[in-house]
Amino acid sequence: MPRALEIEDLSRFVMVSDPQVSPEGDSIAYVVTRVDDGKDDYRASIWIVDSEDGEAIGVVEDGRCHHPRWSRRGSLLYLSDKGVKGGGVALWICDEAGASRRLIAVFKGGVEQPLWIDDRRIGFLTRVGECDERVRVIDRIPLWFDAVGFIHHLRRQLHIVDAYTGVVRPLTPGEFNVVCHSPSPDGRRVAYAASIDELDPRKMSLKVLDIESGEHRELLRGFYIESLCWIDGQIAFIGNDLHRGYSSHNTLWIIDPDDGEPRNLTGHLDRGCSRRIYYDMRSPYATYPGVIQDGGYLYFTLSEGGRHNLYRMKPDGQPEAVVEGDLSIDEYSASSGVVAYIKVTATSPGELWVWEAGEHRALTSFNEPLLRELKLSTPQRIEFKASDGAAIEGWMLKPIDYEEGRSYPMIMDIHGGPKSKYGYSFMFEHQLYAAKGYVVLYTNPRGSDGYSEEFADIRGRYGTRDYQDLMEAVDHVLKHYDFIDPKRLGVTGLSYGGYMTNWIVTHTSRFRAAISQNGIADWRSFYWTTDIGFYFAPDQIGGTPWSNEEAYRDKSPITYAPNVETPTMFVHSLHDYRCWIDQSIGLYTALKALGKETRLVLFMEGSHVFRSLAKPSIRKERLKQMLKWFDKHFKN
Incomplete structure (x- = not known):
């Protein structure tokens, strides 16, 4: 007989995240996260399975492993805490079955958004900067950032590492933070978005870098951009022009690097493309989904009422549903016509599903045994x-x-x-x-x-x-x-x-x-003590605590x-x-x-x-x- 949910059941749920389809579409790598009560922490491993039936091909379990990404030849890079001493993240590589593992490099400033540029080079973001932690001399704001800590001395920059030699080269030195990046299919250029105004980091610059010459060319300025990708020589991105401040929908745009005029592909829908839905069983190693391309289509999500569904469209076409219904698509990837996605419902945490040729099939059911034990409310x-x-x-x-x-x-x-x-x-x-x-x-x-x-x-x-x-x-x-x-x-x-x-x-x-x-209890102190207060509060309340004192008081x-x-x-x-x-x-x-x-x-x-x-x-x-x-x- 089903029983009531208890707090300790939190440790029994399995969190499935970050599905990545191999170049040929025949394999999928994804992350499985479990609670480790003994260490009061989480264990993350990478599972590699057949995309047709979900049969296991290999498992990577060296430390906490996450963020798998395929090269065009089928090699798999991933991040792990194995081999790390004194903080940081290690970048590893393995074969298509999760074997023949090899350490590439360890990065003290962490690694974010690792992506293959070609079959040898990997682009990634890391934080750089030094500071005497005994006494902090601070000349910038914000002085700290949530879930990171003190950042006044750090800048997040784009780097490139050689997968064979481990040699690292910075690509974007400067007084700004790179937010997202995407290498061109030929591996010669990288598009990236960077926050260039520390007083309002939402206002970004979209640039294209020629890797060989080192030339940076700005395409766009003043937009907020959270993800981007290349398609047919153009750059697609999810973002907005801040016309309603933080209330603006993040929509799907496309821009030709040659003429620099952005075109809003989904603005007419008056719905956002960002993942804003609450889900409290998301893995700590889950990634933030963005626009991707496969087979001439751009894949993205739409936020419609309580739904968060997956769509696709060609740059000159109209959106068509890939996965829709009373559900939430938490993460996804696509290659060779195979779409892997994490499907969440109101009564079931995320599991791995595949869409191919119009058909959907479930590849995992980690939580099914526990769900059969429980009496949940619909x-x-x-x-x-x-x-x-x-x-x-x-x-x-x-x-x-x-x-x-x-x-x-x-x-x-x-x-x-x-x-x-x-x-x-x-x-x-x-x-x-x-x-x-x-x-x-x-x-x-x-x-x-x-x-x-x-x-x-x-x-x-x-x-x-x-x-x-x-x-x-x-x-x-x-x-x-x-x-x-x-x-x-x-x-x-x-x-x-x-x-x-x-x-x-x-x-x-x-x-x-x-x-x-x-x-928040007091908008005035929120303005000057938090990581985003000095630009979020003026957007939401209006003005500053000294230019609009009455509103800051009345709304507190x-x-x-x-x-x-x-x-x-x-x-x-x-x-x-x-x-x-x-x-x-x-x-x-x-x-x-x-x-x-x-x-x-x-x-x-x-x-x-x-x-x-x-x-x-x-x-x-x-x-x-x-x-x-x-x-x-x-x-x-």
Whole structure:
């Protein structure tokens, strides 16, 4: 008989990520990540399988292995911590069966986006720079970056390494950070995007480098670009021209290096192409998907409501669906007409699938045995019209022990961003709440991704229309589902969701308990203490704390601390440089001084997204502390 999900089950799920199709399309390399409770860490290995039936060809398990990439001749490069002493990442190479492994080089500054330029040379990004760590002399901002640490002395540059000799050559020395790159098919050029303005890193320069001559030629300036690739002599990229700031959709563009005029291929769809969907069982070694090409087609994803589906199109054609439905495509690759993708649903973590000649087939089922043991709650989609007429989408989980005639407490979870979204992807945390007897409500209010740019654009309007959408979502479910106890409502959220939790408890007393996670309480201190505050806050709030003091004060929940009646717990991680710990400490201290019921749970390590990337023991303890707080106020 199926049983309820428990916190310890977090260690039993297998995370599948980063599928890479071989040049001939006959093999697929992908990463398998498991929790290692003994070491309180994650183990990552690379599996190489037949693309037809998923039969194993080889496994690479030397240390933590990840990021496999095929050469045109079938050699496989990968990253590992094997052979590394004192920090850094090692770049290795093996044959098509995962054997004959050979160390190429170790890089203290890490390795990102390793790509074969030809059958001998590999291009990659690494951080370069030196600093006396006993005393930091800082002349730049930001001084730190989330999940990285202090970066004021570092620049991320494009390098090339010879796979046979290990000789490394820098390609882009300079006072800027390279964001992404793509070698041309003939291996003679590299297209790359670089942040050239440290006061607004979103504004980038797209350049083409001639590797032999060393000439850098700028094609475009002022765009945000997150991925790119070559197709038929042109360069395709996912990005935007910042016409709505952070609310702008990242769409698919193409540019001819000879005339330099970008063309927006998907702008007419008014939907984004970035992965913004929440999924808390994503591997720490998962990669960020971008535009790729195969057989004259560009492959990319579209964010449509709660879906995140895979499409393709020719540069002069129209988008056509490759994988669509109530699901999320987390990562993908394509070669020789074979498309490998990680498919996630609302009730199943990611598994490896293949699309070929219009047919889909599953190649892995790592989590099927555990899923057969568990009784999960199937999300019910809801939609309602907000008071201004806009359609708002959301989902609700019933408790797994739901019985007619009983009433249950409800937890509303608010996503971050704000330009992120919930949808058809597995959320361990939500299933855990349902297993513990809670109704779970999660919605996509104004500001969310997956809808129009106008829907996403809440710049200057934080705490207004987004707040109304959330309150009206609660009104909607209370009106239509009588099993929800209106006197036992809880609210939580992380990042922007933490901000909105702070805003909610300072503006209404309808919730009996709240948990604010890694959120914002004071926009003024956010501006000058965080990695992105000095350009994110002006975009979202408007101006600066000294040019628009009234807005920064009025949009800060801490301004309204005396209004709080809801018992509120703050959860924060020490190394969160996106929303620094002063945010939670500040509002917690204010509530304590005002005699309110509050608690601070400070995790002594972990970045902004430690919810899904921290050590397993920390992830579990976070869930324990949150359940303890909600149970105290709803069940005791």
